[in-house]
Amino acid sequence: MTSIARDLLAVSPVVPVVVVDDAADAVPLAEALLRGGVGIMEITLRTPDALAALAAVAKAVPAMRVGAGTVVTPEQVDAAREAGATFLVSPGATATLVDAALASGLPFLPGAGTVSEMLALLERGLDTLKFFPAEASGGRAYLSSVAGPLPGLAFCPTGGISAGTAADWLALPNVGCVGGSWLTPADAVRAHDWERIERLAQEATKLRG
Numbered sequence: 001m002t003s004i005a006r007d008l009l010a011v012s013p014v015v016p017v018v019v020v021d022d023a024a025d026a027v028p029l030a031e032a033l034l035r036g037g038v039g040i041m042e043i044t045l046r047t048p049d050a051l052a053a054l055a056a057v058a059k060a061v062p063a064m065r066v067g068a069g070t071v072v073t074p075e076q077v078d079a080a081r082e083a084g085a086t087f088l089v090s091p092g093a094t095a096t097l098v099d100a101a102l103a104s105g106l107p108f109l110p111g112a113g114t115v116s117e118m119l120a121l122l123e124r125g126l127d128t129l130k131f132f133p134a135e136a137s138g139g140r141a142y143l144s145s146v147a148g149p150l151p152g153l154a155f156c157p158t159g160g161i162s163a164g165t166a167a168d169w170l171a172l173p174n175v176g177c178v179g180g181s182w183l184t185p186a187d188a189v190r191a192h193d194w195e196r197i198e199r200l201a202q203e204a205t206k207l208r209g
């Protein structure tokens with residue numbers, strides 16, 4: 001049986017990894033992604049406004065599947081769930097983080113960069129992982145080498161992937177989607193250039209035929 005996180009990989013070829021500095025930007029940004037056809041977004045818990053941004057999107061844009069990224073502590077698991085996150089993403093995993101994420105009942109995409117980390121997560125029933133940092137951990141050559149020995153795992157590689165390389169990643173048999181920040185460039189968010197974000201989202205939806 002595959003884990004509940006597997007569905008996440010099918011929503012969009014690209015999961016936008018979003019850094020929100022001003023919670024007021026979150027809803028128009030989510031709406032722009034949706035207009036462009038991207039129905040999932042990961043708001044990283046890296047800024048003071050991240051939880052407020054999450055809560056705003058969860059409330060005002062119900063069609064958007066919004067999750068929390070950069071979840072690194074059990075406390076953040078609880079805070080993200082309370083804010084309305086529908087899934088959790090972490091850059092790596094510890095036993096306590098995995099315990100908290102599993103207890104939350106939310107789909108969880110834990111980060112792994114090595115075969116041993118992947119195996120440890122599989123032992124906990126987690127078969128849908130974030131390959132992170134994707135390019136720096138060995139890139140496509142590494143991840144495709146993992147498909148033979150670990151055929152039950154599916155990945156969302158994230159870290160260093162761009163519009164130009166996403167299609168090559170998506171061609172790997174064990175890749176369901178990729179994560180990346182390029183759909184929501186910081187300068188576009190600052191300028192409230194929602195049309196540009198909509199356009200980037202639209203292009204991303206075409207990456208998987």
Ligand SMILES: O=C(O)C(=O)C[C@H](O)[C@H](O)COP(=O)(O)O
Pocket residue numbers: 017044046069070071089090091132133158159160161179180181182
């Ligand atoms: O904060 C996290 O947990 C992350 O996932 C870091 C991500 O790798 C980047 O936010 C993705 O950014 P790019 O490499 O620019 O696409």
